[in-house]
Amino acid sequence: MSAIDYGYFINAISARRRPALTREITKRQYNGPKDQISLAEGVPNEITFPFESIAVTLKDGSKFDIKGQELASALQYIPTQGYPPLLKCVKEFTQKIHNPPGWDKYEMIITNGSQDGMSRTLEMILEENDSMLVQNPYYAGTEAIVKPLNVNVIGIDQDEFGIIPQKLVDALENCKKYTEEGGGRMPKVMYLNPTASNPSGRTIPTDRKREIYQICCKYNIIILEDDAYYFLHFLDEQPVSFLSLDTEGRVIRLDSMSKVLSSGLRLGWLIGPKKLVENIEIHISSCIIHSSVLSQVILENLFRKWGINGLLSYFEKVAAFYRVRRDFTIACMEKHLKGLCEWEVPTGGMFIWFKVLGVSDVYDMLLTRGLKKHITFIPGQNYMADPAAACNYIRASYSKATLKQIEKAMQTLAKLIREEHLLLRRKLDSLEEDLIIT
Ligand SMILES: Cc1ncc(COP(=O)(O)O)c(C=O)c1O
Numbered sequence: 001m002s003a004i005d006y007g008y009f010i011n012a013i014s015a016r017r018r019p020a021l022t023r024e025i026t027k028r029q030y031n032g033p034k035d036q037i038s039l040a041e042g043v044p045n046e047i048t049f050p051f052e053s054i055a056v057t058l059k060d061g062s063k064f065d066i067k068g069q070e071l072a073s074a075l076q077y078i079p080t081q082g083y084p085p086l087l088k089c090v091k092e093f094t095q096k097i098h099n100p101p102g103w104d105k106y107e108m109i110i111t112n113g114s115q116d117g118m119s120r121t122l123e124m125i126l127e128e129n130d131s132m133l134v135q136n137p138y139y140a141g142t143e144a145i146v147k148p149l150n151v152n153v154i155g156i157d158q159d160e161f162g163i164i165p166q167k168l169v170d171a172l173e174n175c176k177k178y179t180e181e182g183g184g185r186m187p188k189v190m191y192l193n194p195t196a197s198n199p200s201g202r203t204i205p206t207d208r209k210r211e212i213y214q215i216c217c218k219y220n221i222i223i224l225e226d227d228a229y230y231f232l233h234f235l236d237e238q239p240v241s242f243l244s245l246d247t248e249g250r251v252i253r254l255d256s257m258s259k260v261l262s263s264g265l266r267l268g269w270l271i272g273p274k275k276l277v278e279n280i281e282i283h284i285s286s287c288i289i290h291s292s293v294l295s296q297v298i299l300e301n302l303f304r305k306w307g308i309n310g311l312l313s314y315f316e317k318v319a320a321f322y323r324v325r326r327d328f329t330i331a332c333m334e335k336h337l338k339g340l341c342e343w344e345v346p347t348g349g350m351f352i353w354f355k356v357l358g359v360s361d362v363y364d365m366l367l368t369r370g371l372k373k374h375i376t377f378i379p380g381q382n383y384m385a386d387p388a389a390a391c392n393y394i395r396a397s398y399s400k401a402t403l404k405q406i407e408k409a410m411q412t413l414a415k416l417i418r419e420e421h422l423l424l425r426r427k428l429d430s431l432e433e434d435l436i437i438t
Contacts, residue, residue: 122146233348
């Protein structure tokens with residue numbers, strides 16, 4: 001790895017973060033010799049907790065009990081970085097799957113899902129009025145993080161393979177010009193959701209990732225790789241992550257168990273260059289101390305029971321479940337929306353991103369007239385770098401509604417679009433009449 005000045009990616013507020021002494025002592029105590037006597041920690045005595053054991057039964061009928069010392073650990077404070085046995089598992093998992101160059105330069109931390117890792121990272125890097133690069137459209141949860149920071153979101157246009165490298169270069173050259181003229185700062189971070197992206201369903205192929213990575217090296221940009229759908233792709237091969245390509249140490253990668261095991265357990269992990277992860281750890285420690293240990297213990301048990309290969313084959317089954325739903329939804333769209341809309345077949349995930357023809361803005365159509373017909377879709381504005389501009393895209397989710405409901409929704413949407421065309425026609429006609437009269 002080259003010598004990146006990571007201080008450049010830590011803003012003034014984050015640079016002032018310092019670890020709390022008590023948390024440092026908890027870390028040492030956890031990893032120290034067992035005969036160490038501690039009168040230092042302010043942790044409660046778990047003898048006072050009312051839980052005797054927690055029984056977990058899996059859908060395949062197998063069971064495990066969390067009891068004794070394991071339960072005591074599950075109910076107690078732990079070092080912020082995570083429950084050490086789970087941390088060991090996710091490190092092995094990450095090394096096996098991504099095998100990033102320069103493994104020793106990274107550190108990992110357990111998070112409350114991707115969203116948690118994303119907000120900690122962006123809040124570490126971004127200052128008010130900074131610019132940030134995103135794929136356009138992009139995950140709306142990211143906008144929720146950066147909006148209060150007053151960040152200038154630069155959306156990079158995409159084709160079916162994700163962001164277009166030349167558009168990224170053009171945007172960066174524009175920023176450079178503006179910066180050199182004294183009016184701005186270069187973006188320090190690019191947020192990407194590379195596999196089966198929410199909302200577009202696109203996956204960035206490896207060659208394109210290499211090109212994007214090189215550009216980020218040239219312009220000194222951290223890639224925030226939020227890969228929440230990494231295990232939910234419908235491709236023949238597992239995509240190669242940006243982390244796997246990270247020769248310089250400029251990728252922070254987020255993994256999430258939300259889409260494949262449970263969203264309510266709030267479990268994910270973050271890997272990145274040590275100095276940056278240390279700062280994120282202090283932030284997490286000051287906000288929530290650490291992620292729920294009970295959730296972490298449940299996941300560690302799954303790792304032990306199923307092993308890495310068992311987990312991966314479970315994830316494959318989950319992906320197969322969504323794939324059937326995708327195929328069904330696309331078939332419904334072929335049947336009801338042909339000629340009214342245009343779409344790409346998503347490469348994974350839970351969403352279809354599609355364009356409505358003959359309607360320039362779908363917002364009112366969906367959120368006023370659509371809701372009255374008892375169908376809900378998300379208007380595309382929600383995912384655009386410029387959410388104020390008119391948008392004729394819709395995001396449809398095929399994850400949870402029954403197949404019958406999906407078909408009905410698509411049929412009703414077709415009716416809604418036809419009515420919208422009539423409404424627009426009438427508006428145009430009356431405008432023309434007004435013009436003739438006046
Ligand atoms: C792209 C993307 N990132 C992150 C998240 C949040 O995931 P988590 O539950 O792991 O915080 C979502 C959830 O919808 C998502 O679509």
